[in-house]
Amino acid sequence: MKKTVIGVIGCGVISNTYLRDIKRLCPELTVKAVADALPEAAMRQKEAFDIPAACSPQELLADPEIEIAVNLTPPALHTKVNRQILEAGKHLFCEKPFALTMEDARATIALAEEKGLVIGCAPDSFLGSSLTTCKKLIDDGRIGRPLYVCMNMMSSGVETWHPKPENFYREGGGPVYDMGGYYFSALVTMFGPAESVFALGGKGFEERTIYTPERFGSVFPVEVPTHYSALIRMANGMIVNANFSFDIWKSNMPMFEVYGTEGTLEVPDPNMHGGTPKLYRKEQTLAAAYGGEDPAGGESWPVPELAQNVGTYVRFLGVKDLAAAIREGRTPRVNAHLALHVTEIMISVMESARTGQKVILETSYDPGI
Template identity: 40%
Template sequence: MRIGIVGLGVISKVYLETLREFAETTVTAVADLVPERASAVVGARATSVDEIYTAPDVDLILNLTIPTAHSAVARSAIAGGKHVYGEKPLAISTVESREILSLAENAGVQVGCAPDSVLGTGVQTARATLDSGGIGAPFAATAFMTTPGHERWHPDPEFYYRHGGGPLMDMGPYYISALVTLLGPVRRVVGMASTPQATRTIGSGPRAGTVFPVEVATHVTGVLEHNTGALSTMMMSFGVWAGQLPRIEIYGTEGALSVPDPNGFEGTVSVFHPSDPQWSVVQPSAGYLGANRGCGVVDMVRAIDHGMPSRASGELAHHVLDVMESLLAAADSGKSVDVLSMCDRPAAVPLGGGD
């Protein structure tokens, strides 16, 4: 599959490295609004953003732009007859993401979306443990992501604090995608949110000291009710200086499961049974080995080749976005909100990815 990349920021370097490791993918063209970024990429043709969507040597557009541009890039790629895989979120609203999926279906092309970290050995080994009955019937989970904020290290952090940003939209896709992979889709949510700081200050780079406004909730907490009846308690925050909370834990009728950071591909999975007072490490038993950003593109290409649904699919990304949007709506209304979209629980990944 011939890949054209739109957006050559920091994350593009990792994608380029990953895609060059697999025989199924080759990066043929790259484009960025800053032409110098495209010309600096070795081994791919630098072109314009407008031209890449209709380029004859491109089959799939990899969309690595900022969140507010995700929808426009995806629509342009689909209009050019290209498959499209994007960074998360799929769009900044479910209205936009629903349109992307509809356009892709009509055009006969596929849509995929990050995060693909759920395809690594961490989340997939945890899933295999659940599916084998390792902790009995899962009935609850916790998911925590806390940080003081990205402005401490990012030289241009404003977009994290505008519409489409915030801890939920930025980091929530990792955690909710993992929860859906582990426990299935979500049918209802309740939530609350706050914005403790009205402004933030850039802490590094040439613009250090610059103060900018915060336009979104920076502390979001809520409960997700899965179709199975399991309840996941979440907290996503850009306001916590330090914490010792677990990333994700799953609680079952016969034990508990500790899941590593879903923002990573590996990590230690541990299980607790009442018959043993110690947590036991579960050896990797499923997932892509040594994976990194971009394995979801490879997984999507393999799915297209075999006529199968991809695991990091547009449908999953739309559902995750719907869950996040519903959580914020619940926080605004003070009432529970039904999640109207639905998706299949993605297929499990065999150890090594099945390659």
């Protein structure tokens, strides 16, 4: 089979994971070129991953062999680079967030449609083994009718590990743009579209300190809210409460739990592709009332692993899905309408926090795609 030829634009931190995983886990794909606004960054990845070419984004997009361009630039540049990719006639895979405004998101999708090109967008972690297993457990009724979700992305920020953390604290940054996509794409692929959002926001610290070795001790200003508490009503009536924070040193809040009429499902970290879901059934709680013992011995109910676990932190499934969808003439699972709906939920959380108003969502999403 002829390999699908990929070009990667943006050779920063996450390109290490994409280039590693496409190489080791996607025999049907080949990365022909890497490009960056900084030539030395592209050259570094060319050498580290044995890629045929390091070049400028313009040179990469002028290569007729490249079918899919993967956009791994910082969020504030996504729309600009996405448009360049589509204008050059390439299919697009974009890292999250898809866009910083709904106008940009819609215009990018319209451009792709006009050009007959296909868009895929991260997060793709809902295609991984843990979230696939969770969806199957829910669809099979293992927790009965789902009622509520509690999700918490409680972190102290990225400056302990990311060498350039400033982008996470200016326009296009913040914990919702950075992490919301993982939680919201898991949410809507499990339960269908969201309907409305209300949120409050806060900024715990006016400045942040960098803790990575090269710039240890440097301080920079925080320009955006770094904590959001949101309430979301799903179209199926479920109620979701969600916290996204860069201001928390330590938390014992559940990362992602689903509460149903017959039990509780503890969903593994939606930023990861592996992990074991934990299921707790109502008969465990009721056992004592019937004079018996918890049939699972106080532990979670055993669940099968329904999909191959290729590693807990990987970044390749979305690109693989997009390439397969183009070959097969189908809509990718990581499709533009999912990206648009997830983008609207994220933007609505931040807009509601800014205005104090509940936001009724305009977009929807069909998880059957």
